[in-house]
Amino acid sequence: MIFPRLRITHYAVFLALVFTLVACGGGRAGYSAEQQTVNGITIKLEHPQQLALLQQYELFVTLTGADGRPIDGATVFMAQDMPAMPMNSNQPIGEPLGNGQYRITGVFSMDGDWRLVIHARVAGQEYAATFNQSVTPAQ
Ligand SMILES: [Cu+2]
Numbered sequence: 001m002i003f004p005r006l007r008i009t010h011y012a013v014f015l016a017l018v019f020t021l022v023a024c025g026g027g028r029a030g031y032s033a034e035q036q037t038v039n040g041i042t043i044k045l046e047h048p049q050q051l052a053l054l055q056q057y058e059l060f061v062t063l064t065g066a067d068g069r070p071i072d073g074a075t076v077f078m079a080q081d082m083p084a085m086p087m088n089s090n091q092p093i094g095e096p097l098g099n100g101q102y103r104i105t106g107v108f109s110m111d112g113d114w115r116l117v118i119h120a121r122v123a124g125q126e127y128a129a130t131f132n133q134s135v136t137p138a139q
Contacts (some may be wrong), residue, residue, distance in 0.1 A: 028060070036129035040066035043118050043129040051135045053111050061094055061102045061118055070100025075121040078104045083115050111137040 027033055028046055035044035044062040051057055059078065063071035076094030081087055089109065094102030108114060114133045119126065 031060075034131055035062075036131075038127045038129055039125075041071065041120065041122060041127050043120060043127065045116065045118055045129070045131050047116065047131065047133055051108055051133060053135060053137065054107060054109065057106050057108075059104045059106055059116075060097075061104060061120070063100045063102070063120055063122065071120075071122055072096060072098060072100060073122075074102070076102040076104070077119050078106060079117040079119065080106065080108070081115045081117065082110065082112060084112065108133075108135045111135045 030049055031046045032049050033044060033046045035042055037043075042062075042064040044064070046060040046062075048057050048059075061076050061078075063074055063076070065071050073096075076096075077091050078094070079091050080089040087110065090107075092104050092106055094104045096102055106116075112135060114135060116131045116133050117128050118131065119128045121127075
């Protein structure tokens, strides 16, 4: 009668593992997710909680329509700006990942508070949402 007990133990370990994975699956580690709805289209941005200077980061945009469906085939780009001063900054384009997701690779040339404007062109219409991102000074 040792056999069934062993199996139950293994099953419990397996279950604990599954719950751990589910708990971690709620979002990307080290990222915060924010979203805004603009004229019926929801623009969600997952961006790193902490950014350091002059390193490449991946940001993820998810577009959802008013019907709750993911929007593919959009043109997405990010405009980076600092509210405190005029900045010359690049405007990286979102790479489509499917399922309404787009990956943007960004670099921040200065520490401080940035404003990220996510632009999405969907079926000839322009949508934009603004998010804040702080960049920590180099050590
Ligand atoms: Cu600046």
